[in-house]
Amino acid sequence: MTTTNTVISSNFIQNIINEDLKNNKNNSRVHTRFPPEPNGYLHIGHAKSICLNFGIANEYKGQCNLRFDDTNPSREETEYVESIQEDVKWLGFDWDDRMFYASDYFEQIYDYAVQLVKNGKAYVCDLTAQQMREYRGTLTEPGTESPYRNRSVEENLELFEGMKNGQFADGSRVLRAKIDMSSPNVNLRDPILYRIMRAEHHRTGNTWCIYPMYDYAHPISDALEGITHSICTLEFEDHRPLYDWLINALDMENRPQQIEFARLNVTNMVMSKRKLRLLVEEGLVDGWDDPRMPTISGLRRRGYTPEAIRDFCERIGIAKSNSTVDIAMLEHCIREDLNTKALRAMAVLRPLKVVIENYPEGQVEQLEIENNPEQPETGTRTIPFSREIYIEQEDFMENPIKKFFRLAPGQEVRLKSAYFIKCEQVIKDEQTGEIIELRCTYDPETKSGSGTSTRKVKGTLHWVSATHAVKAEVRLYDYLLLEGEQEVQEGEKDSKDDINPNSMEKLTSCMIEPSLANATPEKRYQFLRNGYFCLDVKDSTPELPVFNRVVGLRDSWSKSQKS
Numbered sequence: 338m339t340t341t342n343t344v345i346s347s348n349f350i351q352n353i354i355n356e357d358l359k360n361n362k363n364n365s366r367v368h369t370r371f372p373p374e375p376n377g378y379l380h381i382g383h384a385k386s387i388c389l390n391f392g393i394a395n396e397y398k399g400q401c402n403l404r405f406d407d408t409n410p411s412r413e414e415t416e417y418v419e420s421i422q423e424d425v426k427w428l429g430f431d432w433d434d435r436m437f438y439a440s441d442y443f444e445q446i447y448d449y450a451v452q453l454v455k456n457g458k459a460y461v462c463d464l465t466a467q468q469m470r471e472y473r474g475t476l477t478e479p480g481t482e483s484p485y486r487n488r489s490v491e492e493n494l495e496l497f498e499g500m501k502n503g504q505f506a507d508g509s510r511v512l513r514a515k516i517d518m519s520s521p522n523v524n525l526r527d528p529i530l531y532r533i534m535r536a537e538h539h540r541t542g543n544t545w546c547i548y549p550m551y552d553y554a555h556p557i558s559d560a561l562e563g564i565t566h567s568i569c570t571l572e573f574e575d576h577r578p579l580y581d582w583l584i585n586a587l588d589m590e591n592r593p594q595q596i597e598f599a600r601l602n603v604t605n606m607v608m609s610k611r612k613l614r615l616l617v618e619e620g621l622v623d624g625w626d627d628p629r630m631p632t633i634s635g636l637r638r639r640g641y642t643p644e645a646i647r648d649f650c651e652r653i654g655i656a657k658s659n660s661t662v663d664i665a666m667l668e669h670c671i672r673e674d675l676n677t678k679a680l681r682a683m684a685v686l687r688p689l690k691v692v693i694e695n696y697p698e699g700q701v702e703q704l705e706i707e708n709n710p711e712q713p714e715t716g717t718r719t720i721p722f723s724r725e726i727y728i729e730q731e732d733f734m735e736n737p738i739k740k741f742f743r744l745a746p747g748q749e750v751r752l753k754s755a756y757f758i759k760c761e762q763v764i765k766d767e768q769t770g771e772i773i774e775l776r777c778t779y780d781p782e783t784k785s786g787s788g789t790s791t792r793k794v795k796g797t798l799h800w801v802s803a804t805h806a807v808k809a810e811v812r813l814y815d816y817l818l819l820e821g822e823q824e825v826q827e828g829e830k831d832s833k834d835d836i837n838p839n840s841m842e843k844l845t846s847c848m849i850e851p852s853l854a855n856a857t858p859e860k861r862y863q864f865l866r867n868g869y870f871c872l873d874v875k876d877s878t879p880e881l882p883v884f885n886r887v888v889g890l891r892d893s894w895s896k897s898q899k900s
């Protein structure tokens with residue numbers, strides 16, 4: 338009996354799979370894979386591919402493998418392999434015991450190449466790289482056959498074995514598929530299958546001095562793992578005929594189907610590993626997990642949640658044509674998630690001291706404040722109130738502009754969960770004229786929740802008690818790429834040119850409420866009126882906790898959707 342796990346289709350890939358299941362293709366199995374090349378850290382674009390591949394496997398009760406596509410030894414490292422596993426797990430996906438490496442198949446991939454040679458479908462070619470380019474033709478002109486194309490099977494077998502045994506110099510010879518030099522698809526003009534390259538591989542060491550090309554190793558890896566649907570990005574569409582040619586030529590038992598979808602581009606984000614590596618290597622960011630990076634590890638350190646990233650990947654959908662998603666949508670997703678999850682807290686980023694002159698010296702009151710009004714079950718906590726407090730510098734104006742409802746000389750405001758205060762006097766530094774302190778009075782009848790005062794004020798300020806506050810550093814972020822200067826075409830321009838010189842602002846003398854001394858990196862906080870924050874795992878010390886702003890409170894994406 339075959340079970341049908343048909344899923345209500347919401348994208349074209351599900352349509353294809355539903356049709357395959359109806360026709361009992363692959364015995365109605367669904368098996369996908371996520372195939373990163375371990376040459377960098379994963380980014381939000383990879384998250385889209387991860388959610389798609391693992392998501393489809395989950396929906397159809399199938400399986401998804403994690404496979405490292407490690408066919409190019411010159412750029413790959415174990416550090417990347419580890420970070421990729423961590424990131425996939427953190428996003429909430431599980432490959433069970435199906436973690437593979439393309440390099441696991443090097444022996445078999447080699448044997449398949451021998452098989453192609455024996456069947457007259459591959460040959461050793463001695464053209465130089467330059468000659469090879471000339472012979473390849475152009476999009477409008479057919480290519481020219483290599484003079485080495487008609488070598489005998491025996492000669493090819495001997496030369497290919499010689500390549501493997503290290504008899505020839507790097508780059509002096511390649512193994513090519515014998516397909517069609519006049520094909521309108523350049524990928525079919527006798528593509529290279531193997532090259533000679535003396536490089537140490539992160540797993541196979543110096544066992545090999547020939548390495549298979551990605552286009553050759555990939556369909557074989559898919560077939561060996563029993564992959565049914567090999568999902569990749571659009572730029573591989575023209576490679577599909579080669580994928581299918583190889584599966585046929587090798588008469589593979591499993592016949593995976595390649596399906597292409599549009600890669601994710603996001604405004605103000607660099608999404609190429611090469612460019613991200615450049616940022617890291619040139620020290621323009623603090624590593625792959627810099628909170629400004631579009632990497633999964635950067636987003637995690639910044640304070641993004643896996644739920645928000647998965648929600649984002651769900652909302653952007655799967656399409657057949659490339660487009661760019663507004664970064665405001667990603668921010669909308671994290672904001673929505675944190676609105677329900679984040680504990681509210683008071684933190685003053687740019688402190689201005691306020692002395693409440695009529696409040697008894699030495700007195701401390703513990704005031705009650707809710708942890709999250711969106712989640713009443715999270716309860717309340719107490720915060721200390723005393724004679725000296727801090728408010729935000731920007732919440733005071735000596736000469737207030739119109740409609741400035743915050744603190745100003747003679748003007749009254751509410752302190753969140755505390756009392757009304759009124760500004761009586763502004764103390765300035767005699768030399769610089771800088772405001773150093775405000776003298777205020779409070780009205781004991783206005784205690785929050787007491788209901789004794791009928792007076793209304795328009796502004797409510799957050800604050801912390803000066804004697805109880807904890808000092809902290811807060812990092813505010815702007816986009817790493819300047820507005821509109823989103824990903825430039827490969828090689829067209831250096832990504833450094835687009836770097837926003839003001840992408841991070843460090844505020845080193847913030848004052849935060851005492852409860853935040855127990856903050857953990859797993860928790861998220863909404864600093865009232867200042868946005869959502871998360872403790873930085875790397876740079877926080879017991880003396881100085883460091884908080885990253887995940888995102889501000891204002892939602893530009895929701896607004897743009899309504900208008």
Ligand code: ATP
Pocket residue numbers: 371372373374375381382383385386568569570599600601602608609610611
């Ligand atoms: P880069 O070009 O930045 O090096 P890549 O595509 O070569 O990226 P891989 O490690 O080969 O990176 O990618 C692993 C998988 O993730 C592939 O299936 C690839 O199609 C997919 N992927 C990579 N970038 C994106 C993206 N921006 N959107 C969706 N999927 C992506």
Ligand code: MG
Pocket residue numbers: 374
């Ligand atoms: Mg790739």
